[in-house]
Ligand SMILES: Nc1ncnc2c1ncn2[C@@H]1O[C@H](COP(=O)(O)OP(=O)(O)O)[C@@H](O)[C@H]1O
């Protein structure tokens with residue numbers, strides 16, 4: 001077996017009975033699997049996140065989690081991992097529920113070792129099993145970032161390549177596209193992960209305060225500086241500083257930052273002795289820095305220093321294939337966060353409406369939409385009705401006016417749509433604002449395909 005050791009399938013066993021764990025680990029190791037045993041769900045989940053196994057065999061009743069919770073977490077942390085559940089009592093409906101939630105199989109205890117062996121080898125043969133060369137095959141998540149679009153795959157690859165390096169990185173993308181998440185991933189998979197990751201929003205402070213926050217000050221540097229204060233750059237030593245909205249940084253501060261990058265030292269405000277620092281710098285912006293340079297609002301020399309590697313995150317509307325994955329991810333995440341017992345299913349009209357929506361607020365907006373839907377829904381299925389009406393209707397285009405329909409009619413339709421949207425699709429309010437009866441409004445809305453039974 002030694003010659004093909006690297007391709008040994010990985011199997012994790014999780015059960016709070018240490019005797020069971022030991023017995024299964026020993027038996028499966030003899031079968032040639034790379035086996036690891038866990039008695040705590042927390043420990044097992046960290047390991048799954050760091051090194052996803054092909055198969056996780058877990059008890060459904062643990063001290064610190066139950067099987068359904070484990071399933072949900074594995075779906076997020078390692079969607080390629082097959083989960084086999086073991087239960088101490090014959091709970092058929094639990095089994096059905098588990099299979100629906102994505103468990104590969106369900107074994108009722110006591111079971112014969114042979115039964116488990118067969119189930120594991122079935123799981124390994126089942127299509128969708130992670131490729132042996134997992135590094136080369138596309139994955140739909142990486143370090144907590146979800147995405148199957150080519151653009152996101154490329155970003156995963158870049159993160160893997162540059163995380164271990166100390167080079168500066170500039171992340172560009174609209175608000176809510178995941179810039180901070182990518183920065184955290186870069187930090188989290190780098191050798192700096194044990195040290196701090198410190199985000200700093202360059203747009204949130206006045207010029208003086210930016211220097212004070214980033215560089216700190218010496219005692220007595222100014223009135224009120226009663227003691228020495230460490231700046232964030234020093235606090236992030238050996239770790240990573242994330243300069244968010246770097247385009248908002250005032251020019252004098254840009255010059256100071258450039259000096260820090262070049263000399264790898266800083267002066268606290270009011271200080272005279274340079275202090276060496278070892279910090280990785282990741283900057284982010286939603287602005288077009290090159291335009292800002294042309295307008296004299298951003299220093300070109302700093303730009304070149306920051307963008308040693310540039311990561312561009314496209315807006316969500318340009319990578320729609322990521323939407324279903326993100327919806328699923330957030331539904332599971334939010335259900336768990338809200339402490340709701342069951343992850344709701346997602347109806348086709350819910351996904352369809354979201355798939356044609358433009359998401360000006362990108363992934364952050366999608367997350368908010370899902371949070372709202374999960375919070376308000378009382379049904380086991382999320383449908384289009386759980387979406388805000390403007391999003392539900394976004395996919396429905398008003399009909400093109402017929403040739404002989406008057407210009408006036410078109411204007412009227414435009415005005416009605418506008419008011420109807422602005423009232424949050426409140427018919428009574430719209431009719432009142434337009435000074436028409438509800439029946440007339442109702443007829444117009446039907447013409448516009450904007451009428452809903454809700
Ligand atoms: N690809 C993604 N996968 C999972 N969550 C994401 C993704 N992109 C963004 N998010 C989530 O959306 C929210 C906004 O992301 P953030 O990194 O703060 O965006 P930005 O910094 O670009 O404004 C966060 O809660 C983040 O976790």
Ligand SMILES: [Mg+2]
Pocket residue numbers: 176179180244
């Ligand atoms: Mg941000």
